[in-house]
Structures are given as structure tokens and as C-alpha cells.
Amino acid sequence: MSFFRKILLISLVSFYAPSSYAEMTIEITEGIESALPISVVPFAMQGASGVPVDVSFVVDADLGRSGYFKTLDKQSMPARPSTAEAIQFKDWQALGQNYMVIGQVIEDHGQYNVQFQLFDVYKGQQIMGYRMASSAGELRRTAHHISDLIFEKLTGKKGVFSGRIAYITSSRQGRQSNHKLQISDADGFNAQTIASSVEPLMSPAWSPDGRKIAYVSFEKKSAAIYIQTLATGERVRVAEFPGINGAPSWSPDGGKLALTLSKDGSPDIYILNLVARSLTKLTNNSAIDTEPTWSPDGSSIVFTSDRGGKPQLYIVSSQGGDEKRLTFSGNYNARASFSPDGRSIAMVHGNGSDYRIAVMDMATKAVNVITDGRSDESPSFAPNGSMILYASRKGNAGYLSAVSLDGKMQQKLVFDSNEIREPAWSP
Amino acid sequence: MKLNKTVLALAISAVILTACSEDEKDASLIDGTQNAASGINDASTRGLNNGSGLSGSEMNASGMYPNAGIGPEFSDPNNPLSKSTIYFMLDSSQVQNDFVPVIAAHAQYLVAHPGQRIVMEGHGDERGSREYNIALGEQRAKSVASMMKVQGVADGQLEIVSYGEEKPAAFGHDEAAWELNRRVELVYQGK
Numbered sequence: 001m002s003f004f005r006k007i008l009l010i011s012l013v014s015f016y017a018p019s020s021y022a023e024m025t026i027e028i029t030e031g032i033e034s035a036l037p038i039s040v041v042p043f044a045m046q047g048a049s050g051v052p053v054d055v056s057f058v059v060d061a062d063l064g065r066s067g068y069f070k071t072l073d074k075q076s077m078p079a080r081p082s083t084a085e086a087i088q089f090k091d092w093q094a095l096g097q098n099y100m101v102i103g104q105v106i107e108d109h110g111q112y113n114v115q116f117q118l119f120d121v122y123k124g125q126q127i128m129g130y131r132m133a134s135s136a137g138e139l140r141r142t143a144h145h146i147s148d149l150i151f152e153k154l155t156g157k158k159g160v161f162s163g164r165i166a167y168i169t170s171s172r173q174g175r176q177s178n179h180k181l182q183i184s185d186a187d188g189f190n191a192q193t194i195a196s197s198v199e200p201l202m203s204p205a206w207s208p209d210g211r212k213i214a215y216v217s218f219e220k221k222s223a224a225i226y227i228q229t230l231a232t233g234e235r236v237r238v239a240e241f242p243g244i245n246g247a248p249s250w251s252p253d254g255g256k257l258a259l260t261l262s263k264d265g266s267p268d269i270y271i272l273n274l275v276a277r278s279l280t281k282l283t284n285n286s287a288i289d290t291e292p293t294w295s296p297d298g299s300s301i302v303f304t305s306d307r308g309g310k311p312q313l314y315i316v317s318s319q320g321g322d323e324k325r326l327t328f329s330g331n332y333n334a335r336a337s338f339s340p341d342g343r344s345i346a347m348v349h350g351n352g353s354d355y356r357i358a359v360m361d362m363a364t365k366a367v368n369v370i371t372d373g374r375s376d377e378s379p380s381f382a383p384n385g386s387m388i389l390y391a392s393r394k395g396n397a398g399y400l401s402a403v404s405l406d407g408k409m410q411q412k413l414v415f416d417s418n419e420i421r422e423p424a425w426s427p
Numbered sequence: 428m429k430l431n432k433t434v435l436a437l438a439i440s441a442v443i444l445t446a447c448s449e450d451e452k453d454a455s456l457i458d459g460t461q462n463a464a465s466g467i468n469d470a471s472t473r474g475l476n477n478g479s480g481l482s483g484s485e486m487n488a489s490g491m492y493p494n495a496g497i498g499p500e501f502s503d504p505n506n507p508l509s510k511s512t513i514y515f516m517l518d519s520s521q522v523q524n525d526f527v528p529v530i531a532a533h534a535q536y537l538v539a540h541p542g543q544r545i546v547m548e549g550h551g552d553e554r555g556s557r558e559y560n561i562a563l564g565e566q567r568a569k570s571v572a573s574m575m576k577v578q579g580v581a582d583g584q585l586e587i588v589s590y591g592e593e594k595p596a597a598f599g600h601d602e603a604a605w606e607l608n609r610r611v612e613l614v615y616q617g618k
Contacts, residue, residue: 219578
């Protein structure tokens with residue numbers, strides 16, 4: 001019962017009111033061969049009025065999009081059971097299905113009870129089952145939580161379907177540009193604009209608790225860093241020094257922000273203590289130092305510097321001290337992002353003409369280029385570490401894409417904006 | 428054309444807490460964005476060039492020289508003051524020889540008009556990472572600023588802001604656009 005309450009609470013905490021739909025379509029450009037066959041049987045509906053969200057459709061799309069599962073299309077299903085007793089397991093075995101999900105959505109005076117059961121088709125046994133209460137507005141999130149539960153049960157990895165992504169879009173009307181900082185569900189639905197400006201917005205960074213976003217705004221025709229609380233829209237300006245105020249990165253405990261300032265000359269990395277309101281200079285070099293990112297244990301900071309002539313990644317203790325060069329292959333390595341386990345970093349890797357996403361193993365220092373675009377940038381790890389979200393462009397169309405760490409699985413997310421960039425996956 | 432100080436247009440979404448108890452803080456966001464003041468006189472969206480290549484005089488979208496409102500010499504195509512964009516090579520903040528006379532002309536004007544201030548906007552092309560390009564844009568603007576200071580322009584007359592790749596002058600995604608975007612714009616501030 002306490003577990004059930006926890007699920008319900010998570011769903012409440014991260015619930016959004018829907019504002020726009022179908023802004024994004026997803027194409028799986030590559031999948032893994034070992035994808036597990038699973039049938040998500042359309043859930044039975046009970047109740048007077050209709051159900052505003054097709055819960056089983058969302059679950060099917062989540063699992064299929066992950067690349068770990070191969071879902072069975074509805075037309076190929078031999079039956080549409082909604083209770084365990086009604087399942088003829090042999091029929092599903094014959095279709096080569098390993099797993100199946102059935103469920104019901106029961107409406108009662110505008111409230112919904114969603115229940116689902118996951119079965120091992122070969123053993124004919126239930127693996128798990130839950131019932132969840134949901135309001136109409138929560139149904140999509142409830143569906144994503146079901147996907148997370150199934151994903152974790154079958155792969156052993158935490159699901160990321162109920163996460164959110166922040167990103168920047170731009171549009172132009174005549175001579176005026178409009179820049180937006182938006183947040184959507186991980187599948188692109190429920191896009192919300194949390195800030196907009198005719199001047200550029202940049203570098204959104206989630207606080208470790210997922211409640212705030214730090215970003216750069218040029219709204220006053222110069223750069224400043226703001227921290228905005230999502231629930232209230234309340235906003236605090238935390239850095240507005242002469243020159244660059246950029247590249248905010250939260251410490252894992254949420255108490256500090258690493259950032260780039262050029263108030264004393266060249267751009268250097270500083271640590272802003274958000275509690276004590278104190279500022280400490282971390283690097284001091286006449287070259288460009290920027291794009292700090294904290295290791296998940298908080299002990300060190302990786303940043304970009306051109307002190308060697310070209311931009312490369314360097315590492316320094318978050319307490320300060322020796323700065324060691326990390327990258328040596330390629331003439332352009334920048335914008336590092338740590339994996340949640342701290343074992344690898346993603347970066348923008350340039351070879352002279354193309355800029356791609358590469359992953360470096362922190363133990364062996366081996367670098368593996370995992371994308372094949374011409375201008376791939378802004379890598380951001382999924383909270384379970386399985387995928388990297390990044391911005392890409394083909395011709396005039398900018399889009400977001402997600403790639404597995406080995407580069408073998410790729411999904412393209414197409415929003416209605418052609419100018420979409422700087423994705424950041426919520427913690 | 429005068430670059431007026433503009434009203435800022437930033438709108439934060441009004442965010443509404445839906446019914447939920449205090450300790451179960453609901454992060455639901457309602458999009459209440461309002462686009463505020465229009466009429467932004469945005470120096471960065473002007474058109475480039477009169478067709479004579481990167482060192483040519485330039486006019487903005489309404490066929491005006493960007494700093495024409497400051498004085499007649501700024502719209503005389505034979506006067507180097509009519510040029511107010513300095514272009515750069517890839518990943519470089521070094522001023523090319525072609526632009527030395529342009530910078531010198533602006534420096535002379537500023538020395539002769541100590542009350543006049545300019546903002547030097549540094550920009551880059553879209554390749555590479557965004558924050559690094561912010562740093563590169565600032566280096567470009569600083570290169571121009573240091574040449575002006577050598578020629579006697581006072582610190583207080585010069586302001587630098589780097590937009591990196593965030594405000595392209597040309598919106599293509601090829602070398603032709605990139606070379607127009609690696610630039611410093613000299614934006615005179617209206618008196």
C-alpha cells in the first residue's frame with residue numbers, strides 16, 4: 001500500500017495541465033536487435049463518459065520508442081482480453097510474444113481508476129499488477145508511470161518515460177525573433193513555455209531536485225543568469241556581472257552553481273554558493289574557460305578551455321587546484337555532460353567540418369563518436385544513463401534526437417519548431 | 428535611424444498551483460505567457476551588405492545605414508563610418524587588415540565625440556558549442572575594443588556584449604551564412 005501511495009504521489013508532483021498536443025512525432029531510426037516482443041492490449045474502458053487519453057496507446061508508444069521492446073500492432077492481436085482469465089496464452093505464444101500487458105480504465109464521476117497487469121506469456125504467469133487512481137488531467141502521466149514500472153521490471157533499468165525535457169525554441173516574424181524556454185513530457189507532449197523573450201535565452205539547467213531551472217537570458221540586452229522555480233514561476237537573478245554570465249551547472253546537492261563569468265577579463269569558471277551568496281573563482285587562465293559540469297559525486301568539474309590553442313576538456317577539483325587536460329583526440333572537444341553514474345562524459349566532438357556527440361570512458365579515456373550528424377550539440381544524459389538527448393540539424397530543420405550510449409539505438413524527435421535546441425533531460 | 432532604448436519583452440509564464448496540499452507541491456505549469464512590448468528596434472536583424480562583399484557598406488532591412496541617425500557621415504558610402512560590421516575568420520578573434528581602417532575611423536569619431544557611446548556586439552557562426560561561441564564572440568569584440576583604446580577611445584565609451592551564435596545575421600546553414608555571422612557589430616547608442 002505504501003508503494004502504491006508513492007506512485008500516486010510521484011504522479012501528482014509531476015503532473016502538468018495539458019496545453020498542446022501532437023507537437024512532436026518520433027521516428028525510431030535504429031533499434032536494437034534484441035528488442036523484447038511485447039503486446040500492449042488496448043485497455044478496456046468502463047464508465048459513462050469517454051476516456052480523454054488512450055492510456056494503453058501511450059504505454060505502447062513509450063515501450064516501442066525505448067528501443068528495448070518491439071510492440072505488437074493492434075491489428076495483429078488475436079484477441080483483446082482485459083482480465084487474466086480471458087487470456088489464451090497459447091495464441092500469444094504462437095505470435096512469438098514474450099510479454100503482454102492488459103488493463104482497464106474505469107471512469108467514476110470524472111475520476112479514473114487505471115489498472116494493468118503484466119504477464120510472462122510462456123509461463124502464463126502475472127509478473128506484476130497495479131491499480132492507480134487518476135484525474136482526467138493526470139491520465140497521460142499515469143500511462144508514463146505504467147511504462148516506467150514495466151520497463152524497470154523487464155530491463156532492470158529505471159524507466160525515463162515520466163521525465164520531462166527542457167529546451168529552447170526560436171521563431172522569427174519579420175525582423176523580430178521570439179525565443180522560448182519550454183518544458184515538455186519526455187514524449188514531447190504537454191509543451192509549456194516557462195519564459196519567452198525577444199532576446200536570446202540559453203543554457204537551461206535543471207536543479208537536481210527537478211523543481212527549478214537555471215538559464216541565461218539576454219532580455220536586458222546583456223547576459224544574466226536566472227533561477228526559476230517551476231511550480232510558482234518565481235524567478236531570481238543570480239548573476240549579472242559585466243561581460244559573460246553563462247553556462248550554469250548545478251552542484252549535485254543543489255546548493256551551488258558553477259558558471260562562466262568574464263568580469264575580470266577572460267572567461268573563467270566560478271562557483272556561486274546559492275545559500276551563502278558567495279562567489280569563488282575556480283579557474284584563472286587568460287584563455288577561454290567555460291561550460292563547467294559537475295561530476296555526480298560533486299568532487300570535480302569538467303570544463304572547456306582553449307588554453308592549448310583549440311577547445312578541449314579539462315578537469316579540476318571542485319575545491320580548486322590542478323587543472324588536467326582530459327581530451328586529446330580531435331581538434332574540438334567541448335560542452336561536457338557527465339553520465340549519472342559518473343563513469344563517462346558526453347561531449348561535442350569536432351573534426352574540422354563536422355560536430356558530433358562523443359562519449360568518453362572516464363576510466364580508460366577512450367573516446368567513442370556515437371552520432372553521425374554535421375552539427376550535433378548539447379548532449380544531455382537521461383536520468384537512467386541509458387540514452388543521450390542532443391540537438392541536431394538536417395538542412396534547415398533543427399530537431400532533437402536521442403541515442404544510446406553505444407550509438408546503436410537512435411530516435412529522432414520532431415517538434416513543430418524548426419529552431420529547437422539545448423535539450424536538458426530532467427533528473 | 429535611432430536605436431532607442433527598448434522596452435524589454437520578457438514574459439514569465441504565470442504559473443498556477445492547482446489544488447493540492449502544501450506538502451504535496453504540485454509542479455503543474457499553466458502557460459500564461461504574455462508577449463510584452465513590441466516595437467523592438469533590434470540592431471541584429473538588419474540585412475547585410477549592398478552586394479559588394481563582406482567589406483561593403485551595409486544597410487539594414489529598411490534600407491538604412493545602421494548608425495545613420497548619429498550623423499550624415501554614417502550613411503555616406505564613401506566614408507568608412509558607413510561600415511559598422513567587422514568580420515572574422517573561423518574560430519579566430521584576430522582583426523583582418525581590411526577592417527583596420529574601418530575601426531580607425533570609428534575610433535577617431537569616438538575620440539572627437541567623447542559623449543558618444545557604442546555597444547560592440549560579438550557574434551559567431553553556429554558551429555561548435557553555444558557557450559564556447561559566446562566566449563569567442565566576446566574575444567572578437569574585445570579585439571576591436573583594444574584597437575580603439577589604443578587610438579584613444581575612453582573605456583566608458585565602449586560596452587561589449589557577446590551573443591555568440593544566438594543572433595545570426597544570416598539564417599542559412601552553410602559557409603556563405605557562417606562568414607556573415609562571424610562578426611562584431613558597432614552599434615552607436617542614441618543620444
